[in-house]
Amino acid sequence: MVPDKEKSNEEASYGVPPVTMDEIKGKLESRKNGLENLAILDAYTKSQLTADMQNDHQKVLMREVKAEGKEKEQWLALRLKIEQQQQHYQTEETILYQKKTKPLAPKQTVIKNVFLAFVVGGAICTVGQIILNTFLANGLLEKEAGAATSAVLVFLGALFTGLGIYDELGKHAGAGSIVPITGFANSIASPALEFKREGFIYGVGARLFTVAGPVIVYGTFVSIIVGLIYFFVK
Amino acid sequence: MAQNKIGKQTLQLSSSPVLTSWGSVVGPKEGKGPLHDYFDYILKDNLDKGDKSWENTEQKIMQHSMELALEKEGMVSASLDYFLGGDLLNQITCANLTARFLGVPFLGIYGACSTLVEGLCLGSMFLDGGYADNVGVSASSHHDTAERQLRFPTEQGIQRPMTSQWTVTGAGSFILKRSGKGISIPQATLGKIKDLGVANSNDMGTAMAPAAHDTIKNHLQDLGRKTEDYDLIITGDLGMLGLNVLKTLLVEDGYSIDNIYDCGLLIFDPGQDTHSGGSGCGCSAVVLPYLLQQLWEKKYQRIFLVGTGALLSPTTAFQGESIPGIAHGVVLENH
Numbered sequence: 001m002v003p004d005k006e007k008s009n010e011e012a013s014y015g016v017p018p019v020t021m022d023e024i025k026g027k028l029e030s031r032k033n034g035l036e037n038l039a040i041l042d043a044y045t046k047s048q049l050t051a052d053m054q055n056d057h058q059k060v061l062m063r064e065v066k067a068e069g070k071e072k073e074q075w076l077a078l079r080l081k082i083e084q085q086q087q088h089y090q091t092e093e094t095i096l097y098q099k100k101t102k103p104l105a106p107k108q109t110v111i112k113n114v115f116l117a118f119v120v121g122g123a124i125c126t127v128g129q130i131i132l133n134t135f136l137a138n139g140l141l142e143k144e145a146g147a148a149t150s151a152v153l154v155f156l157g158a159l160f161t162g163l164g165i166y167d168e169l170g171k172h173a174g175a176g177s178i179v180p181i182t183g184f185a186n187s188i189a190s191p192a193l194e195f196k197r198e199g200f201i202y203g204v205g206a207r208l209f210t211v212a213g214p215v216i217v218y219g220t221f222v223s224i225i226v227g228l229i230y231f232f233v234k
Numbered sequence: 235m236a237q238n239k240i241g242k243q244t245l246q247l248s249s250s251p252v253l254t255s256w257g258s259v260v261g262p263k264e265g266k267g268p269l270h271d272y273f274d275y276i277l278k279d280n281l282d283k284g285d286k287s288w289e290n291t292e293q294k295i296m297q298h299s300m301e302l303a304l305e306k307e308g309m310v311s312a313s314l315d316y317f318l319g320g321d322l323l324n325q326i327t328c329a330n331l332t333a334r335f336l337g338v339p340f341l342g343i344y345g346a347c348s349t350l351v352e353g354l355c356l357g358s359m360f361l362d363g364g365y366a367d368n369v370g371v372s373a374s375s376h377h378d379t380a381e382r383q384l385r386f387p388t389e390q391g392i393q394r395p396m397t398s399q400w401t402v403t404g405a406g407s408f409i410l411k412r413s414g415k416g417i418s419i420p421q422a423t424l425g426k427i428k429d430l431g432v433a434n435s436n437d438m439g440t441a442m443a444p445a446a447h448d449t450i451k452n453h454l455q456d457l458g459r460k461t462e463d464y465d466l467i468i469t470g471d472l473g474m475l476g477l478n479v480l481k482t483l484l485v486e487d488g489y490s491i492d493n494i495y496d497c498g499l500l501i502f503d504p505g506q507d508t509h510s511g512g513s514g515c516g517c518s519a520v521v522l523p524y525l526l527q528q529l530w531e532k533k534y535q536r537i538f539l540v541g542t543g544a545l546l547s548p549t550t551a552f553q554g555e556s557i558p559g560i561a562h563g564v565v566l567e568n569h
Contacts, residue, residue, distance in 0.1 A: 094430055105440075
């Protein structure tokens with residue numbers, strides 16, 4: 001920001017305010033037009049505009065500090081208005097920049113991703129089904145076989161995470177390897193590996209659920225809500 | 235008026251401080267990249283032998299790169315007047331721990347991936363101002379330490395978007411001297427923060443491009459130069475997307491863009507599956523020795539190196555803040 005030279009010399013002593021509320025209000029108004037039409041302003045005008053807002057902000061803040069009672073409130077209100085303008089500027093600039101950069105971004109390979117997610121996710125589920133059938137064929141009851149299958153899949157997910165294979169799989173499969181229960185195992189095992197070096201209390205203990213935590217929290221929460229709905233509807 | 239300042243942001247370093255020696259250590263993936271012949275030491279594993287943690291390894295590679303740079307020049311660490319260093323970790327811990335071994339006055343610096351160029355700018359100012367004869371500058375990053383701090387655990391099976399970049403495992407150290415044989419730094423340009431609202435930590439290139447654009451533009455304006463006055467204008471780690479954005483912005487201003495490139499695209503081969511290219515403090519820090527070698531062999535006469543940093547904080551990013559970008563540049567010449 002380039003400070004306004006004449007003004008900044010005057011400002012050296014803060015005693016007498018060289019700026020009035022009306023002046024600031026006037027400048028707030030005068031900036032409105034520019035802020036509405038950022039797209040057509042050139043870089044120089046924009047930098048003037050931001051410097052102007054910043055300089056006013058600084059001046060108003062000092063008045064707010066010095067003032068008492070009701071006047072303080074009024075300066076505060078003005079400062080917030082300037083901050084709103086600064087925020088507006090930032091938001092508008094963001095939108096303009098996004099318009100410019102969006103066409104340049106590489107396209108996500110959606111069809112390939114969906115296909116791989118389908119195949120890998122399906123394969124994991126097929127493995128699960130085979131395990132389930134094996135348990136059933138060997139005499140476990142359906143409920144017990146389901147729990148045993150989950151346990152085996154969780155074990156496999158954790159094992160492949162430990163062997164450094166699961167993240168390679170996830171790179172290609174995306175949701176295909178995140179959604180099945182093996183993905184859940186991966187989300188617990190990977191922080192466990194990662195934070196082992198910070199010790200078992202502050203590392204593994206504290207960080208184990210960094211990724212899975214939100215799933216557990218909101219999974220539990222939703223199950224309670226659904227349970228309540230079921231209870232009342234029934 | 236400040237005598238050594240040209241225009242708004244550019245420093246005229248009248249005594250032209252000289253980069254006389256440098257050292258680099260990289261991880262195995264970088265060692266398999268196209269620049270493998272230019273690295274001094276290539277680690278066999280991201281966790282070096284005998285190290286307890288990745289952080290441990292990152293600290294060691296920074297220290298080792300500085301030791302190699304010193305040894306090449308026949309210096310010991312005590313002959314440095316100051317050591318400037320930084321990395322990506324919280325509290326720039328690798329630099330702090332490295333400074334413990336060097337035993338000279340130390341300034342820790344943080345400019346995300348612009349750290350190296352920030353250090354070169356500051357070091358050159360120390361030398362040009364007559365405050366030092368020898369300054370050491372280091373920067374490092376490590377893929378695994380950065381990922382676990384800024385994104386996800388490394389074994390997490392996530393799909394990285396196409397815009398994401400791969401943090402380079404590597405450290406580079408440089409010895410700056412008041413005079414001597416080497417590559418000189420006649421000018422440097424310090425950059426402003428530019429933040430155009432990019433909040434996606436997997437799209438750092440787009441976040442940094444406006445800062446790089448601003449610094450390059452101001453540099454050229456301050457010195458009355460054109461892009462053609464350089465054999466190469468090279469950014470630190472904009473990656474493929476960021477570089478495209480930068481070029482678009484420069485074309486809008488009417489600059490020619492034929493000689494603009496990015497370190498993040500040099501360090502990895504497209505086949506290495508890094509998506510948008512390399513990133514991190516280590517990216518420009520280990521590519522720079524290659525560029526210096528090219529200058530030394532007179533393949534290039536004058537390069538403008540622009541270190542680009544996306545000043546990402548996971549805390550404020552989760553709170554919805556965007557990522558401020560910064561870029562500093564140094565002119566590198568061989569005369």
